[in-house]
Amino acid sequence: ILLLALLFYTYLGYGLVMYIIDKLTPKRKASAELPNTLFEKLTLVIAVYNEEEIIETKIKNCLELRYPEGRMDILFVTDGSTDKTNEIIARYPQVSYSFQPQRNGKIHAINRVMKTIKTPFVVFSDANVMLNKDAIIQLVKHFKEPQVAVVSGEKVVWSANRDKASASGEGIYWKYESALKQLDARVNTLVGSAGELFAMRTALYEAVPEDIVIEDFYLTLKLAMQGYKVAYEPKAVAMETASASIREEEKRKVRISAGGIQAIFKLAALFNIFKYGLLSFQFISHRVLRWTLAPAALPLVFILNLFLVGSSPVWKIILFAQILCYALAFVGYWLRESPTRIKLIYVPYYFVFMNLSVYKGWFRFIRKTQTVRWEKSARLQLDHLEIQRGLKSSTLK
Numbered sequence: 001i002l003l004l005a006l007l008f009y010t011y012l013g014y015g016l017v018m019y020i021i022d023k024l025t026p027k028r029k030a031s032a033e034l035p036n037t038l039f040e041k042l043t044l045v046i047a048v049y050n051e052e053e054i055i056e057t058k059i060k061n062c063l064e065l066r067y068p069e070g071r072m073d074i075l076f077v078t079d080g081s082t083d084k085t086n087e088i089i090a091r092y093p094q095v096s097y098s099f100q101p102q103r104n105g106k107i108h109a110i111n112r113v114m115k116t117i118k119t120p121f122v123v124f125s126d127a128n129v130m131l132n133k134d135a136i137i138q139l140v141k142h143f144k145e146p147q148v149a150v151v152s153g154e155k156v157v158w159s160a161n162r163d164k165a166s167a168s169g170e171g172i173y174w175k176y177e178s179a180l181k182q183l184d185a186r187v188n189t190l191v192g193s194a195g196e197l198f199a200m201r202t203a204l205y206e207a208v209p210e211d212i213v214i215e216d217f218y219l220t221l222k223l224a225m226q227g228y229k230v231a232y233e234p235k236a237v238a239m240e241t242a243s244a245s246i247r248e249e250e251k252r253k254v255r256i257s258a259g260g261i262q263a264i265f266k267l268a269a270l271f272n273i274f275k276y277g278l279l280s281f282q283f284i285s286h287r288v289l290r291w292t293l294a295p296a297a298l299p300l301v302f303i304l305n306l307f308l309v310g311s312s313p314v315w316k317i318i319l320f321a322q323i324l325c326y327a328l329a330f331v332g333y334w335l336r337e338s339p340t341r342i343k344l345i346y347v348p349y350y351f352v353f354m355n356l357s358v359y360k361g362w363f364r365f366i367r368k369t370q371t372v373r374w375e376k377s378a379r380l381q382l383d384h385l386e387i388q389r390g391l392k393s394s395t396l397k
Contacts, residue, residue: 257361
């Protein structure tokens with residue numbers, strides 16, 4: 001019963017608890033929009049590595065962003081790139097790039113260029129995500145509140161009418177995760193930030209240890225531990241396409257799991273709920289359980305259920321539900337490369353797939369084989385029209 005309660009709480013119950021807390025918490029009146037005259041200078045930083053296929057689309061997307069003229073610098077960090085990335089960037093005098101031939105990982109590159117940035121704010125984005133035109137304006141408006149150190153945007157996974165398992169599962173997962181983020185931010189603060197799009201006060205940046213795998217998560221949680229707020233802005237959209245296949249998606253999930261497990265140990269002070277209060281509760285509930293106890297509980301629940309099935313009709317129902325879930329997961333696995341309009345068919349499969357990725361992440365963490373150098377996953381390709389349509393539909397929701 002305790003194991004079942006743990007699983008329910010990890011994947012559904014925490015969201016219900018935060019929803020209740022949110023409803024019982026008095027809401028602050030939304031402040032007015034900032035006039036253009038109050039927008040301070042900022043630097044948009046995009047770390048890239050061998051992105052010749054997408055870099056021109058990304059540059060054009062950056063140049064379309066709305067922000068008062070002359071107040072946004074655009075800087076690409078291209079360390080280690082050996083393709084035509086630098087050559088393509090050099091064609092656009094409106095942007096700049098910083099390059100060194102050694103490839104030491106994204107966080108090394110970011111630490112290096114952050115020493116040179118003088119603007120009050122910095123916005124980080126990835127090369128493979130496209131931003132809606134008002135994304136930057138929507139992010140920086142939160143800095144009117146002095147306790148806000150970081151503002152995270154909304155990650156959206158572009159989804160076609162007919163998708164494979166990787167796209168359908170990832171898209172559904174991020175919709176649920178976005179709902180949880182909104183609750184986290186309204187009740188207290190985000191528990192980490194997605195690196196696809198977030199802004200921060202430049203003065204608060206501290207060099208991240210260069211062995212950290214998911215640096216955005218670590219950086220923003222460290223600031224939350226200092227009492228700052230990590231805000232969330234769903235109108236600042238970072239849209240990316242899904243992984244081209246479930247094998248490519250596995251690269252991401254295993255790496256994120258290994259990095260998340262590493263972060264749990266690096267941020268172990270957050271287990272002190274007497275010091276960090278609600279932040280500790282969020283960290284343990286939203287992050288720690290997903291990367292530790294919950295995946296371990298899944299096979300134990302099934303095995304123990306087999307022994308208990310004869311003792312009560314309730315256990316028979318629970319066992320049947322588990323068998324049905326895993327049977328649907330097998331169907332999803334069998335159809336994983338087949339596009340379908342019935343996207344819910346992939347939910348059980350993606351759920352099992354994510355938890356298997358956590359097991360693999362633990363193996364990488366224990367064996368210390370996860371490098372900070374990211375082996376990028378192949379993603380579905382979109383033309384410019386599809387990108388604009390996807391961004392428009394995301395901002396209308």
